[in-house]
Amino acid sequence: MDILVDATYREEDIAPLPLVELATFVLQKVxxxxxxxxxxxxxxxxxxARLNEQYRGKVGPTDVLSFECDNDPMPEEAFAPGVEPVYELGDIVIAVDVAERQTAIYGTTFEREITILTIHGLLHLCGYDHVTxxxxxxxxxLEDDLLAQWEASRS
Structure with missing residues (x-):
């Protein structure tokens, strides 16, 4: 798994979190x-808020957005000989300040809220939805089960 994390915004809060391990765990489980x-x-x-309006037509910030890339891995012919194809699943964007505000609403810790949003975003990239x-x-x-499994694996 290749998990790319851009924690430039509020790096001091995000960098210590085991996000690569979490994403790998979830993707393997599904x-x-x-x-x-x-x-x-x-x-x-x-x-x-800019992304939410641009891509969803909704005004204001949201907690997490997911943008799918591929449904299928790139063909092997697109890579140099001996280089394994990459399955570009997509991009997740998490609003750190929204997550922090939600900790007070839901009574969770910052790390747990970021964990929940990461799992939620990953499931969207994997084709799951909650529109109906x-x-x-x-x-x-599934989201609750993955969260419980992740937390159990960390204790």
């Missing part, structure tokens, strides 16, 4: 191949 690539960026309210009750009935228990 059966993604080892050549999967994902990027996770951490931004301020202004940037997430039927889809939410699949995604939300």
């Amino acid at each position: 059966g993604k191949p080892e050549n999967t690539e994902v990027s996770i960026s951490f931004v301020d309210d202004e940037e997430i 009750d039927e889809l939410a009935a699949i995604m939300e228990p």
Whole structure:
């Protein structure tokens, strides 16, 4: 797995978190191949609001956005001989300040809120959604289960 983390915004809060390990854990649990690539960026309210309006037509900040890249790995012919194809799953953008505000609302820690948003974003990249009750009935228990498994693996 190739997990790219851009923690330029609030690096002091984000850098200590085990995000590469978390993303690898989740992607392995949902059966993604080892050549999967994902990027996770951490931004301020202004940037997430801009992206939210540009891509979803919604005004104001949100907590996490996911942008899918591929449904299939790039063909082997696109790479030099001996170089393994990359499965570019997509990009996740997390609003650090929104996450921090949500800790007070949900009574969680900052690390747990970032963990929840990362899992949520990864599941969206893997094709899960919650736009209908039927889809939410699949995604939300999986999200809870992955969070519980991750937390159990860390204790």
